Amino acid sequence: MSDALATDLYEVNMALAYLDTGMTGTATFSLFVRHLPPDRGFLVAAGLESALDHLASFRVDDEDVAAFADALGRPPSELEPLRGLRFSGDAWAVPEGRILFPDTPLLEVTAPMPEAQLVETHLLNQLSHQSAQASKAARCILVAGGRQVVDFSLRRCQGLEAGLHAARAGAVVGFAATSNVAAAARYGIPATGTMAHSFVEAFDEETEAFRAFAGSTSGPVTLLVDTYDTARGVDHAVEVLRGLPDVRRIGVRLDSGDLAELAHAARRVLDREGLPQARIVASGGLDEYAIEAFVAAGVPIDVFAVGTKVGTSADTPYLDAAYKLVEYDGRPVMKLSTEKVSEPGAKQVFRQAGLDDVLGTRDEPAPAGSEPLLLRVIAGGRRVTPRPSEAEAVAAARKRFRSDLEQLDPSRRRLRGLPDRRIPRSATLARRTEQVRAELRGRA
């Protein structure tokens, strides 16, 4: 089963209808997010490498034709025009890690209509879910005040693929590590992990469990201290940690109870017992709101391990992404209905210092001192630059995010009470939109 099958059936219906009626002219589709989710100040672009892999390798093979025919209840002979179809067009996109605002295209595709149509579902799925995850993870970094955030989400993500992408999204925005070994291996992210309550329970005594754990590793030792009584758990941990040959990389983990109170108590004991280097890791239902509160209150937590709520982007597990036809066969296309107006034609976003963006047209010259955000990434069906390794892609995205974050206005770094932001339109785009609107009204 090839990648081409991961599509909505209607893409196939439409591609066939286009091929049957000779509607194979060049189309431009724009993939963008209409509105920020509530309380979000910005989006973080992610998922582009997955999207480009799809475009560059897209091919309808024999097995796909058979499956399409089955799904449609039509004889495979009627699907002949699809056989062997590849993506031969161009794509422009915002590199991963960049901070974006609504209406900015994450990606634009310019290709023969049937091809541009067939890749829609895959592109929307990957770009919108990975950007949702990165945008959620970024919020943890906003409020962590430089303390470490790590990803523990795999067990609660919506599938193993979502788990990989959650770890990757975390790495893009600056998480220090992931618990996900597959993601660590694939994306070159540091791996991290402690122990489960079950490990402590499997031994007769907590101290015995701690000794067994510490004794079996030459790596960092972080002991989970809340299985029974947390105060005693810290004492037991100190007893074991103090005796280790290498006490540089040690810590305790708190996973339940009043984390603020327990962290203060644990810190006092660790310091008093001569282990000021021991780190306190906290986990258990954490998200950006919890991190913000702990940091504001000066709670001595060194590492925030986030899981479920961040890995599923639980408060807003999807983005309002659309893949809009904006031009067909040289003719700019727009929808006039009041609910969902979209502006015609291929776009570009021009960014000035301070993430001051203007939405313009693809072909207009960039205003002085501005940087175009959309880069041509696919030309004639091929990547414009060689595919980076997974680790290179993550490292580059991380660098972009860090740089954009430095320029983000403090008002957009808040977790709450953020108004939706509409980026201004260039004079060229505004003029084109008005022209097309007038033409459409004239015809109607």
Added chain:
Amino acid sequence: MSDALATDLYEVNMALAYLDTGMTGTATFSLFVRHLPPDRGFLVAAGLESALDHLASFRVDDEDVAAFADALGRPPSELEPLRGLRFSGDAWAVPEGRILFPDTPLLEVTAPMPEAQLVETHLLNQLSHQSAQASKAARCILVAGGRQVVDFSLRRCQGLEAGLHAARAGAVVGFAATSNVAAAARYGIPATGTMAHSFVEAFDEETEAFRAFAGSTSGPVTLLVDTYDTARGVDHAVEVLRGLPDVRRIGVRLDSGDLAELAHAARRVLDREGLPQARIVASGGLDEYAIEAFVAAGVPIDVFAVGTKVGTSADTPYLDAAYKLVEYDGRPVMKLSTEKVSEPGAKQVFRQAGLDDVLGTRDEPAPAGSEPLLLRVIAGGRRVTPRPSEAEAVAAARKRFRSDLEQLDPSRRRLRGLPDRRIPRSATLARRTEQVRAELRGRA
């Protein structure tokens, strides 16, 4: 990269510590959901086939050992005990499609401790996310009053895997079809699809688009009528649909605006124009609450196409699932902390008519007239029965769900205001829990 890598690093830490210290006795872990999400009356078991595939094929190969060593920053030689490790234990599980209540184990694993530990993350990921999706989808069926519900979620799911599982979960609870071609092909689900607004916009006239679409297919024709003006869209659709050689499988789709009002208007026109068989398909942000309202108001929608909110289980995108050690080396294990008490030992759930369940112990005899829900599915590392085909597994799960749903108390079919339900404990389990509690308190 094998399946074994999709794990949290701490599983590897713990497995190594168990192997190093000779803690390889038999452990039983119980995977269950502690609490129903708000406003949920029950859960639907799903994900078991994925979980069993993992257990039956689990093997730590050379590449895994290298990746684990990398992740731990330890020399591969220290990980020798893991090399070649397979899952050799037993598993009991609730078959997919069954309706469940909190504290009921979805799955129990009884195996040598390091093996039981290494499979944790994967089992939690698959069983909890697929059950979350099925439990959400089931709510649409509860309120659809026999009208069709279909899955359109792929583009907004958290990855392609999540999209496959959303389609599968829908099929398990009785959705009529999916838009996802890969899921249709893999799971033997009917595929369905209409057209996008972009298709209509690509033509000069709406009627022209409708003609092109209808002319290119011998299959069902459902025309999207809300691109410009919905009332005129319906007129245009009638014009085209009336002229088709086969007018049995026709319809219109509404995707925006006041769906109730538009559906009534469309129904009137279709009936008046001699097309009473034409179906009205509605989409656009639908979930169980919207379906309930439309059905209650008698809105003439024949097919509800659900997407984003159902496919991501948007209001509650995860379940509070745990994988608890309940027995080690013949000794029942329980945690005494007040927050998360878990009962010791292997479990069974005995179900009587009306989904009247009792949580008991694995070894006690089933009360007369009751059915044990957990079946032994893996013995000595192998499936007890041959793996069903994907389509067989879905069909069997669908049958189980339908049968359980018939027995579900009307009070638990509501969408709102459902209290959490605690299933009663058998005398044997209650006694065992008290004994273990007393022993632990004595030791403490």
